[in-house]
Amino acid sequence: MGDRAVIEQVRSAAGRTGGALGAATAATAGAAAATGADAADRDRRLAPATVTALTAAGFPRHFVPARWGGTQGGFAELLTATATVAEGCASAAWCAMLWAAHGRFAAFLPPDGQGELWGDSPDIRVAAAVLPPAGQAVPDRDGWLLHGRWSFASGVEHAEWILLAAPDAAAPDRGARVFALPRDAVRIEDTWDSTGLRGTGSHAVVLPETRVPAHRSFAFADLLRGDPAAPARCHAVPAHLPGGLLFAAPALGAASRALAAWTERAAPGLLDGSAAAREALARSGAEIDAVALLLRAAAERADTGPVDAAAVARNRRDAAVAVDLLTGAVERLLRTSGTGVLAAPGELQRCWRDIHVIASHGALRLEPAAADHARSLAHRA
Template sequence: MTGLGTAAGTSLAAAATGVAALAADHAPAADRDRRLRPEVVAALVGAGFAGHFASPPGGPARGTFTELLRALVTVGEACASASWCGLIFATSARMAGFLPAAGRAELWRDGPDVPIATGLTPAGRAERVGDRWRVDGEWRFVSAVEFAEWALVRAPVGSGSDSCFFAVPRRRWTVRDTWFTVGMRGTGSNSLRLDGVTVPDHLVFPAEAVFRGSDDPGAPAFLRPPLLGGHPPLFAATALGAARGGLRSWTAKRPAGASAAPALARSSGELDAAGMLLERAAAAADSGDGPAARTARDSFVAAELVLGAVERLFRAAGTRAQAAPDPLERAWRDVHAATSHAALGAERNSEHYARHVWPADQ
């Protein structure tokens, strides 16, 4: 399958507008059914989200964090769950870029637009059996697992703290229906189960490679930032889009009352500020300028601004916004869910930034 960005010369950010229109039509159903409609998934893949950070051997690898950020915000305004699945497809492909060349050739043998999901939190167990790895276990909250053709699962190896990612094709795993949540319901973030699956070395890479980033001068530019310096602004982008969609819905109703004008001014200003922080963070990931710790800081601060803005709008809307399927009600739930992700954790990211400002050797 070829992404629209390649086939028609259309950028991902431009193609995202069409995805958003389709996703908006199906957003209530995705929220109700706890998974995206197949046509929305197909639109995400066709627009180029899955292939944005693909790096098949010898193939073009030109995706940028800035373009992806903007596309995620655009889709997020219409459906946060669709935006989140686009985010997972793109960031999972970036992580798969750390596979050996033979593994990348196998994964992307039919083209770059392969939807991939990731179990980022280490779980299960992996043990060496002959010249392969045997992997068993269950990974929870694997977003887009219902729609993926491949998955990356992280499992501990050896007796220490080391872990590896194992790439597994769809036919090798089973899905347990465990995703019953307040927000982000349409992501289908169910549990992935592996039972005695064997994985060859060319489909394995150390987790540390992702967290550290590539130091290979021949690697695509998007593989160079460490996880902390590349992924957090993208996770915040979905929340920003959802909040902007909530603001648009709230504003169109011209709410009355003394709190309306302050809510409009403060919340719209906070969302603008969050957008500027995330744009700077994405630009830093693209250029390599600026420390990863600042990118993580900007991202969690932006997430907190987004959360505060949508919370204020929700309060100002009164009880009518609490009734489903009001778009603000869904945005409020989705923003709360999205901003609780570990990538946007205030405590951890604050500590990273503090260590950058106050190095231990000073």
């Protein structure tokens, strides 16, 4: 049975024919992800059953334009669904979120290019390596000659298409362009063996010189600024408005699960044990709850608020601070757990490792986010 048939079978068994993300579908995908979480961490890749569950839940089609059968959904829905899956496995949530986000990227392709991706189904998993742009693109008749090596293509092993960004060698400013290629066009280098998010398979990819037709390319700047004329809000907003909060979503789910796992472990001695443990539970729990509120407010701004530099700066600030708070909350829990938690692999240790790797992502660095926020306030003064 082919991948598409399996996905439809899963949906049919769940009593639904569409692919819209929701609480029930995310919970189902999260349960599948949790079942394979230890193996994903050990084997450094997601299990096929997890990939099928994430696809059936509606992640890849979430931002696909409606004309191709996609959901062209909202950022708040994706935030919540990603965090739910991350309670089962942060690696699965990371890939699911990016398959959704990369569908939003691909919506900037010309119509013929979109048709190549989604003409048969909106449930196409798209990997990407767009930051920083790498390789080289040279104009060639009505297309491009593209080649190079790109790092950190999360979820690429299970993708069907890949987006690659490269500078235009013929442009005076060498402005970058994004190119869509079938995933089989690239060679995957097994380079991802990280401390956390081990199951994301965020390997490097290599592309020999390949001709890419013009309808499978668009200017990277179009993605960054969004298309204000787009019929769907998700395609109209600039990339940095929702970008950081979506990267923060897997950390929120992992921290929530870490808190639950720690509480289950500590519960027998909480009342008669140390005050430090009770304080850690109270403070870390409150911080994780506060981050959930912070990120949901940011997602609502991305979905419905004004689109201006101040909103972008505020969302970047809130995403960076949110992950910093989550990292501190889980650190506090582990410091009160004793060495046994870190002595052998386990769920709490995995959450801790995953959150640290998420916090290292460039989109969540506090320094540039803080500078951007300060500039936005200075311009309003």
